[in-house]
Amino acid sequence: MNIGQAASASGVSAKMIRYYEQVGLIASPARTDAGYRDYSPDEVHMLRFIRRARDLGFSVEQMTNLLALWSDRSRASSDVKRFAMAHVAELERKMRELRAMAETLRHLAKTCHGDERPNCPIIEELSSGHEAVPPKPRRAAVRRYGAH
């Protein structure tokens, strides 16, 4: 199976497969005489695993761990569960961040007439004194999405 077929069979694009190989998430596959990558059914199976993990928001590094857990026949199911729940907690942390932003902004927008006049509390609030997201997360709070 060449890379294009592996891509459509797994749902991982050819570009991404090469990238995953480059960063060491997956091993280099066999090559044909012409130098084409040649994937076994097992490798395609692994690519599907990777795709589903990615769809659940796991990073490449986390997927490395998941693959290790997958192939480790002696690990306890609690190891997997702990890993999964830690990720759930992280997803929920990001959700709370987004929700706080959305709520603040919706609240500001509610007080804005939204008509043809220039007066606008949204802009005024941004330009005036106090914090956009109130008291709780003070320092080191709103990291952008990639906080690892």
Place this chain on the structure above:
Amino acid sequence: MNIGQAASASGVSAKMIRYYEQVGLIASPARTDAGYRDYSPDEVHMLRFIRRARDLGFSVEQMTNLLALWSDRSRASSDVKRFAMAHVAELERKMRELRAMAETLRHLAKTCHGDERPNCPIIEELSSGHEAVPPKPRRAAVRRYGAH
């Protein structure tokens, strides 16, 4: 006011201020004889505006638009409101994505015993046939956070 003072007065780090200048979000400030950046109170005010916008999850490009809306005395408040609500919609879209991931994963984890035995439905589900996030978002669905 030099860059360090402007940074602590605005909550935007010196590194970020230079970066914002470099990418054209803010204009080059005056310089002292020694070549130090010298910020006026108005510029510090603008930096605070930027910080609050950033805390609400606006991108640099969106902040450019917000600054334009801020300084445009003739724009309608509806322009600002529309812009804000579009961003709220985007934040909510990302929240839904995260929620779908978290729910799927929590659901998988619930069926996992989490004990010392190796058998684990989480891994089995990832490695077996069907989709991680069920039927709705089929193609072009789960883009990572940076989908502009």
Place this chain on the structure above:
DNA sequence: GCTTGACCTTCCAGTCACTGGAAGCCTTAT
């Protein structure tokens, strides 16, 4: 046997919003 087009290969650059660090100049306090 040749052409065409679709595929494959590698490599390099760009994305976004920063962050870290090196090398060197400036200011301030002691």
Place this chain on the structure above:
DNA sequence: ATAAGGCTTCCAGTGACTGGAAGGTCAAGC
């Protein structure tokens, strides 16, 4: 005078890709 700390520029790296160029390969149709 010197030391500490702040400022300057520039370059490189982050994560997870994506796009594109230049060139080799393969299968089908003529």
